[in-house]
Amino acid sequence: MSTAAHSDQPEAVTVAITTGEPAGVGPELTAVALREAQSRWPAVRFTVLGDRALLEARAGAGAGWPANAEPVDIEHHALAAPAEAGKLNAANGRYVLGLLDAAIDGAVAGRFDAIVTAPLQKSTINDAGVPFTGHTEYLAERTHTPRVVMMLAGTGERPLRVALATTHLPLKDVSAALTIDGLVQTLRIIHHDLRAHFGLAAPRILVTGLNPHAGENGYLGREEIDVIAPALERARALGIDAPGPYPADTLFQPRYLKDADCVLAMFHDQGLPVLKYATFGEGINVTLGLPIIRTSVDHGTALDLAGTGRADAGSMIAAIDAAVTMARHKRQLQRHA
Structure with a gap:
């Protein structure tokens, strides 16, 4: 943008x-x-x-x-x-x-x-x-x-964009708020609005896991296995380019982000600290789905x-x-x- x-x-x-x-x-x-x-x-x-x-x-x-x-x-x-x-x-x-x-x-x-x-x-x-x-x-x-998506973004020719699967929730409530249907709807909104409002013909949306190391194959939590991965599979069947789930602590690197149009983080303080560190004072907040x-x-x-x-x-x-x-x-x- x-x-x-x-x-x-x-x-x-x-x-x-x-x-x-x-x-x-x-x-x-x-x-x-x-x-x-x-x-x-x-x-x-x-x-x-x-x-x-x-x-x-x-x-x-x-x-x-x-x-x-x-x-x-x-x-x-x-x-x-x-x-x-x-x-x-x-x-x-x-x-x-x-x-x-x-x-x-x-x-x-x-x-x-x-x-x-x-x-x-x-x-x-x-x-x-x-x-x-x-x-x-x-x-x-x-x-x-019924559903909107908060997305923060930097500026420039290839801006960092971070959208949120959940917004202003206590951390203890995040896991229960994540559902397969909800994540699919969120991805559909991001995909649609990046095309309709930002002129991106085929947006690529990288998706984080919820747990450290994206759950470590279930040893650190099963949300990735039971919720996030099935949602991504369904989204891809709809033509949405949404790979993941990736460990959030390693995803925000240039080698991963260079081909990405947006990152979908699972909760507020998982994605926004990185975005604000990179762009604070020059970034924007956009409400998708309205x-x-x-x-x-x-x-x-x-x-x-x-x-x-x-x-x-x-x-x-x-x-x-x-x-x-x-x-x-x-x-x-x-x-x-």
């Missing part, structure tokens, strides 16, 4: 950006990233969702709001309470969800071709009385999608950096680039269908 603008015939797409937790870095990173995005994607319209006064005030940390001119719109959503950089206020938890709801509704209705989400603070939303696990799960619930396109940053709210002007907008820029590229590719497929 290249972060450079590239299209002989630019597709006219609209991208919505939610500015996330008002006490965090989201508002200022949006301003910085949009200045870059406008130069990269001059034909794209951007709609920024958030409190107008907050965005204009916080943009000062990033040398000013990019524009009131075309093609950036601010869709005003009023804060519930004043927001101070670095200081969480549960009164604004529902404000954050309101931004996300408006973006989702707009994308489902066709107003937006993609949405980009700045980081939010889960604790603030929960403290506001709304049970909330994360963006991924909330997007699935709001779009009535009826809409959604990308996000690879980091949190960085409360200690909010309002200082020292936060790095690299991941936000990459998320916007990815959203535009995916939306344009989807439009091209629809045009030629």
Whole structure:
């Protein structure tokens, strides 16, 4: 996924950006990233969702709001309470969800071709009385999608991509959450979206085991034998290139990854530490399987950096680039269908 603008015939797409937790870095990173995005994607319209006064005030940390001119719109959503950089206020938890709801509704209705989400603070939303696990799960619930897949990715011509078979679960619950049917569905989603949104004609997905040494032939666990291997056999029968299961501690090497388009890891902290070590601050988060396109940053709210002007907008820029590229590719497929 290249972060450079590239299209002989630019597709006219609209991208919505939610500015996330008002006490965090989201508002200022949006301003910085949009200045870059406008130069990269001059034909794209951007709609920024958030409190107008907050965005204009916080943009000062990033040398000013990019524009009131075309093609950036601010869709005003009023804060519930004043927001101070670095200081969480549960009164604004529902404000954050309101931004996300408006973006989702707009994308489902066709107003937006993609949405980009700045980081939010889960604790603030929960403290506001709304049970909330994360963006991924909330997007699935709001779009009535039975299964979605979290994938983080680097940038460049041959980016490292890591998808997850399970997401925000306690480690003790991971084994029970892995099923043959579930893994096959996950692989089908990854295969489909890598083709539909990333332009990969025949994606190759390397799959990890769950246990150390991929179970050591059953001596260190039977999930590889009883669940993962049968799922891979079924997926391959569907035309999905999904070899494995591989020991996770040796899979993330250039000699294995050079021919891979994605790695499917079995749980959150099996795959993401490697991905974030390699790409942190420049990577993105993509939710696969949704009826809409959604990308996000690879980091949190960085409360200690909010309002200082020292936060790095690299991941936000990459998320916007990815959203535009995916939306344009989807439009091209629809045009030629």
